[in-house]
Amino acid sequence: MWGRQREASSMYKRLPSRDCTNTVDLEENSDLLQNVMSLETSSPPWRLSFPHVLVATISSFLFGYHTGVVNEPLESISVDLGFSGNTLAEGLVVSTCLGGALVGALLSGWIADGVGRRRAFQLCALPMIVGASMSATSKSLAGMLLGRLFVGTGMGLGPPVASLYVTEISPALVRGTYGSFIQIATCLGLMGALFIGIPVKETAGWWRICFWVSTIPAAVLAVAMVFCAESPHWLYKRGRTEEAEAEFEKLLGGSHVKVAMAELSKSDKGDDTDTVKLSELFYGRHFRVVFIGSTLFALQQLSGINAVFYFSSTVFKSAGVPSNLANVFVGIANLTGSIIAMVLMDKLGRKALLLWSFSGMVMSMILQVTAASSYFANSGAMYLSVGGMLMFVFTFALGAGPVPGLLLPEIFPSRIRAKAMAICMSVHWVINFFVGLLFLRLLEQLGPQLLYSIFSSFCLIAVVFVKRNVVETKGKSLQEIEIALLPQE
Numbered sequence: 001m002w003g004r005q006r007e008a009s010s011m012y013k014r015l016p017s018r019d020c021t022n023t024v025d026l027e028e029n030s031d032l033l034q035n036v037m038s039l040e041t042s043s044p045p046w047r048l049s050f051p052h053v054l055v056a057t058i059s060s061f062l063f064g065y066h067t068g069v070v071n072e073p074l075e076s077i078s079v080d081l082g083f084s085g086n087t088l089a090e091g092l093v094v095s096t097c098l099g100g101a102l103v104g105a106l107l108s109g110w111i112a113d114g115v116g117r118r119r120a121f122q123l124c125a126l127p128m129i130v131g132a133s134m135s136a137t138s139k140s141l142a143g144m145l146l147g148r149l150f151v152g153t154g155m156g157l158g159p160p161v162a163s164l165y166v167t168e169i170s171p172a173l174v175r176g177t178y179g180s181f182i183q184i185a186t187c188l189g190l191m192g193a194l195f196i197g198i199p200v201k202e203t204a205g206w207w208r209i210c211f212w213v214s215t216i217p218a219a220v221l222a223v224a225m226v227f228c229a230e231s232p233h234w235l236y237k238r239g240r241t242e243e244a245e246a247e248f249e250k251l252l253g254g255s256h257v258k259v260a261m262a263e264l265s266k267s268d269k270g271d272d273t274d275t276v277k278l279s280e281l282f283y284g285r286h287f288r289v290v291f292i293g294s295t296l297f298a299l300q301q302l303s304g305i306n307a308v309f310y311f312s313s314t315v316f317k318s319a320g321v322p323s324n325l326a327n328v329f330v331g332i333a334n335l336t337g338s339i340i341a342m343v344l345m346d347k348l349g350r351k352a353l354l355l356w357s358f359s360g361m362v363m364s365m366i367l368q369v370t371a372a373s374s375y376f377a378n379s380g381a382m383y384l385s386v387g388g389m390l391m392f393v394f395t396f397a398l399g400a401g402p403v404p405g406l407l408l409p410e411i412f413p414s415r416i417r418a419k420a421m422a423i424c425m426s427v428h429w430v431i432n433f434f435v436g437l438l439f440l441r442l443l444e445q446l447g448p449q450l451l452y453s454i455f456s457s458f459c460l461i462a463v464v465f466v467k468r469n470v471v472e473t474k475g476k477s478l479q480e481i482e483i484a485l486l487p488q489e
Helices: 002-013 017-028 030-040 046-056 058-068 074-081 087-115 117-136 141-169 172-196 206-213 215-227 232-237 241-252 254-264 278-282 287-302 305-318 323-348 350-372 378-400 403-411 417-446 448-469 478-488
Strands: none
Touching: 046 058, 046 141, 046 172, 046 215, 046 241, 058 117, 058 141, 058 172, 058 215, 074 087, 074 141, 074 206, 087 117, 087 141, 087 417, 117 141, 117 206, 117 215, 141 172, 141 232, 141 403, 141 417, 172 206, 172 323, 172 403, 206 215, 232 241, 232 254, 241 254, 254 478, 278 287, 278 417, 287 305, 287 403, 287 417, 287 448, 305 323, 305 378, 305 417, 323 350, 323 378, 323 403, 350 378, 350 403, 350 448, 378 403, 403 417, 403 478, 417 448
16 A cells, blocks of 8 residues: 555656646546536537548558459469478568567657657658569569568558557547447458459459559658647647647647646656656566567467468469459458448447457457368368458457557556557567468468467457457546556556
């Protein structure tokens, strides 16, 4: 008890006297503040922040596009660049991008805190333009890998910044819905890559067009961000209070500015972002939330979902299903699940969607294991395998896909939010890298039955982990969540 009192007292001691007085006044008049908030924030004008969210999700569209852009053209790329039949080289075309993404993710927290969310988006778009251009004009495997490395750095920087930005600019009552837009944009990017790749077998060199196309939305993101609002949370932490108020007026409307600023004043303005040390994220009072975030992203990737996206053409081809048709079905299942998640996110809550999602993924992988057994005829196994994979993608999109990227910026205290997201996304990319690199080889050596059993086990572990560790954040302001979690830290 005395430890908690000392934490609380030190938190207030770091405040300047004017801010400390404001905080005490807020505590003494909490009933009045709650009444004002219930009147003014019960139904904030979502239309004002909506365009800013849409621009931010272009980065998620690019993430999805570059995740799937080599799926269909991989065979043509390998033939044209002279590494056909080399599964390790094919894996490197996928995984080099993910290695670059790890670098981008590691730097994302420091970039987002250092230059702001808007400029971080622009820095994310630049390597995507350069890298896609290098891949489109490459004459060798080395040139392709270098281009993919550049693209990967932008891919690594984009998702954590998008999660931060959307979380910080969204009204509390629609924050879950807006957070789902990130997953929907990712789905649209994946589907866009699949559709753009359809002519690749009939048209020589079409895979180069697939890379050139991606430079267009990247350029749009860089330019459109000039006209978007900066995160008021970032501005407030930098001591730029008047600018934060102006941005809140753009995002919420003039009548909600005072309440939004009163909410921000509950946070510790005395915490300068430069004082956050890595050691604080790995032990001490912040360790638990960082551990929850990192584990959620790890289990998301160990479920095998990106193996499905990267190599769906190969897997479906072995089941006798035309790759074009299979990829379209995968995209539709992903998009449908994401839209349903958007509708339910602020109704059922984050935790419920995670539990149902991972449970459905367990059942889907069991179907895959059953299909890989010898108890079914070839036609029956084919239908069961395709059905299980589509169900797996659908249930992933219901919760395991969109929720972690939304939930983690909500539960991280403002002071560590950007850097904690960087650490968690780095865990995501490390595991993503090895899944992409080793999936085909493990499929050859272990066989589908054992490999899918392993994926199913990780999904089951995720169900238990979510039930025991994840807190519900539906409908709460970021400051309410932070204050509620502080005593547990």
